[in-house]
Amino acid sequence: MRNTSAPAVARTGDLFGHPRGLATLFFTEAWERFSYYGMKAILLYYMYDRVSEGGLGIPSDTARSLVAVYGASIYLAAIGGGWLSDRILGAGRSTLYGGVLIMCGHICLALPAGATALYLSMLFIVVGTGLLKPSISISVGHLYPPQDIRRDSGFTIYYTGISVGALVAPLTVGTLGENYDYHLGFGLAAVGMAIGLLVYVRGQRHLSEESKRPNNPLRREDISGPRAALVLAAVAAVGLLLTTAVLTGSFTADLVVNIISVLAIALPVAYFTVMLRSPRTTPVERSRVVSYIPLFLGAMCFWVIQEQGAVVLAQYAQESTDLSALGFDIPASWFQSVGSLVLIVIAPLFALLWLRLGRGARQPSTPAKFGIGLLIAGLSYAMLVVPTLDDGKTNPLWLVGSFALVTVGEICLSPIGMSATTRLAPAAFATQTMGLWLASSAAGQGISAQIVRYYDRASAPVYFGIIGLVAVALGMLLIGVAPLIRKQMKGADVGQIPERR
Numbered sequence: 001m002r003n004t005s006a007p008a009v010a011r012t013g014d015l016f017g018h019p020r021g022l023a024t025l026f027f028t029e030a031w032e033r034f035s036y037y038g039m040k041a042i043l044l045y046y047m048y049d050r051v052s053e054g055g056l057g058i059p060s061d062t063a064r065s066l067v068a069v070y071g072a073s074i075y076l077a078a079i080g081g082g083w084l085s086d087r088i089l090g091a092g093r094s095t096l097y098g099g100v101l102i103m104c105g106h107i108c109l110a111l112p113a114g115a116t117a118l119y120l121s122m123l124f125i126v127v128g129t130g131l132l133k134p135s136i137s138i139s140v141g142h143l144y145p146p147q148d149i150r151r152d153s154g155f156t157i158y159y160t161g162i163s164v165g166a167l168v169a170p171l172t173v174g175t176l177g178e179n180y181d182y183h184l185g186f187g188l189a190a191v192g193m194a195i196g197l198l199v200y201v202r203g204q205r206h207l208s209e210e211s212k213r214p215n216n217p218l219r220r221e222d223i224s225g226p227r228a229a230l231v232l233a234a235v236a237a238v239g240l241l242l243t244t245a246v247l248t249g250s251f252t253a254d255l256v257v258n259i260i261s262v263l264a265i266a267l268p269v270a271y272f273t274v275m276l277r278s279p280r281t282t283p284v285e286r287s288r289v290v291s292y293i294p295l296f297l298g299a300m301c302f303w304v305i306q307e308q309g310a311v312v313l314a315q316y317a318q319e320s321t322d323l324s325a326l327g328f329d330i331p332a333s334w335f336q337s338v339g340s341l342v343l344i345v346i347a348p349l350f351a352l353l354w355l356r357l358g359r360g361a362r363q364p365s366t367p368a369k370f371g372i373g374l375l376i377a378g379l380s381y382a383m384l385v386v387p388t389l390d391d392g393k394t395n396p397l398w399l400v401g402s403f404a405l406v407t408v409g410e411i412c413l414s415p416i417g418m419s420a421t422t423r424l425a426p427a428a429f430a431t432q433t434m435g436l437w438l439a440s441s442a443a444g445q446g447i448s449a450q451i452v453r454y455y456d457r458a459s460a461p462v463y464f465g466i467i468g469l470v471a472v473a474l475g476m477l478l479i480g481v482a483p484l485i486r487k488q489m490k491g492a493d494v495g496q497i498p499e500r501r
Contacts (some may be wrong), residue, residue, distance in 0.1 A: 019144070021143050038169030043067055068311055074133075078134045268443055284490050295485070302377050303441040303444025305380065321399055371476065374474055376408050384468075388461045
């Protein structure tokens, strides 16, 4: 019999073997990430730079923690955004509304209104990204049938869109912000998000009908009864505590950092509990959720390292790197583009690799890919021990190498994680589970917010060494238990899908 396990050929309306909607989501996400990573490339410098130089004058250790919990808040909000998408708005409207809020946040930063504008922009961008990120990612999953072999490849191509935006942003927004005016840089980020919204509105017709309606519409009984009363009581209690903290003067930056760090860990735990106990989760889906937990933990540890690129490594680039070593003055923000450039180069190669390996024993399991990614990320930090043993400023190639190496780990883990989430998520929690996947970054950054306080130039060798070796050890552990995790997936891993003959 003829073997039909090869990737599906392009069907009518497809683009290079993938649905046309992938191009819409690719370019929308590229511009959204341009705005986000452009803002993030200069945010730390803007926060701790002197007021006379156009900054806010926030102490550097506080600024590092604030940037980390800001990132945690953005991805933590993805859980709530996923719920709104699944139950009320649908992925399409959530993506659109989220993009509008993100643009408003960048406009706030573009205004020279000091700390007030900073905190207001944070609120807009946190809520907006919480709506957009899980919704646009789940829309990619809706483009493919559940067992379509093109799915991992499609997500890897989509992930390249993230990298395109993240590559260009520091080179443009970063240069404009560092060399001319921070607010001009933030303004350019707002323009990028506006372009992304135009692309999305024009290309919506190519998206799946599933993306245009809620997966699990809210019912009347869901907003009444003991459960609703408990949620309202919890919200009221949080509001009361925050009001009391503000009125008593105890609402400080450190308090915000600690609260968000705790929430970043507690909310995913609560959400896993809800999915495992829900009557809407079938026994097979429950087993898959169990298999998803170690993947989540591995991703969380990976993001502890990867997300410090815009925090610890950003400060290391500005203060401890010889920025003129290559014959010209390198803006410190440019290092934020290194990983994106590497990702653009290698992502198509990995997308082709996963397709060539096909199904069966040759295809590494999802847990194995996660373990390899985490191990490589640990090595990217461990290698920085060598240059930091010298008291002088280090050659920029060390930092370039670290960013490049962690990116190889990222391509083994992040797009595969998005793809696995769409396969392992219970049907009633589809977009919410994508929000949970994004919350792995929130949890990692919540932990990072506590860790980055201990970084300084003198302790750099110990700092990079401990974090790097812990990640390497955890990556090896994940590879070792990969067969057990795969068994719990109940046939949902790509390599487990049988060939049709």
